[in-house]
Amino acid sequence: MDLRTIKEELSSLKDIKSGLEFLSAEYDRMKKELKTSEEHIKSLSAKNSNLHTKVNELSNRLVLLEQHSRETNIEVNGVPESKTENLINVAKQICNTVSIPTDLIETATCTRVRKMNDSNKRPRAIIIKLPSVKTRDEILAAVTQFNKKNASNKLNTGHLGYIESKSPIFVSEHLAPYFKALHARTRQVAREKQYDFVWIRNGRIFVRKNDQSLAKQIKCYDNLNTL
Structure with a gap:
């Protein structure tokens, strides 16, 4: 090289x-x-x-x-709508039916609210804003007691003068949209898992498997996975 x-x-x-x-x-x-x-x-x-x-x-x-903000409110579902309706009179009729003095709601305000699902054909819910949580609880307790005593004729449109067709009227606490959706889902899961009891107390959702079991609070959707 x-x-x-x-x-x-x-x-x-x-x-x-x-x-x-x-x-x-x-x-x-x-x-x-x-x-x-x-x-x-x-x-x-x-x-x-x-x-x-x-x-x-x-x-x-x-x-x-x-x-x-809804703690003194009750929500009434199932009351037919009418252009000439007087909602405070509807509230008084419900009170009379379940034996609650109407003077408890003299200062109440009533309004129909928009449906969460516009395709739903049921009448819009009535929101009754009451003077106190105590009044709310008294009315809810009276409705529950009335329905227990009249199991075959629970609160319905017939009690409000709608004679032609009777349909159930439901009175409950007024839930915020999140809790309303969570409550609906809880009821569905409870049916699937054979839970006997689902109820609301002071805006909180509870379930119980049977008379012997302890109550469980459902705070969020993840809680449903533990049922």
Whole structure:
């Protein structure tokens, strides 16, 4: 091998070495950038998790505030709608039927509310805003007692003068939309799991398997997985 060939080989090796050094430097740079990106992603993930937690906390607080604003209300479902209806008179008729003095609702306000599902053909619910939680509880207890005593003729439209066709009237606590949907789902799951009792007390949803079992509060949808 002559000197010229040797020089060419050495030059070629130098080029290869330079290329390897460049690739090594690029690898180190990319490795550093990848580490920085991973740390940035972890930081963003932690921030996102914190934001998610805060959003959940705020959502829960909002739901509780919505429920608190309804604490003196009762919701009446099943009363047919009429253009000439007087809702306070409807409320008084219900009170008379279940033996509650009508003077308890003299300062009450009544209104129909929009349906959650517009395709639902049932009449809109009536919301009766009462002067106190005590009055609310007295009316709810009276309705429950009336229905127990009159199992074959529970509160219905006939008691309000609708003679042609009798259909049930339901009186309950006025739930915020979240709890209303949760209550509906709870009733469905309770039927599937053969729970005998589902009830509402002060805006809270409870279930009980049978007379001998303990009551469980349903605070969120995840609680239904434990039934």
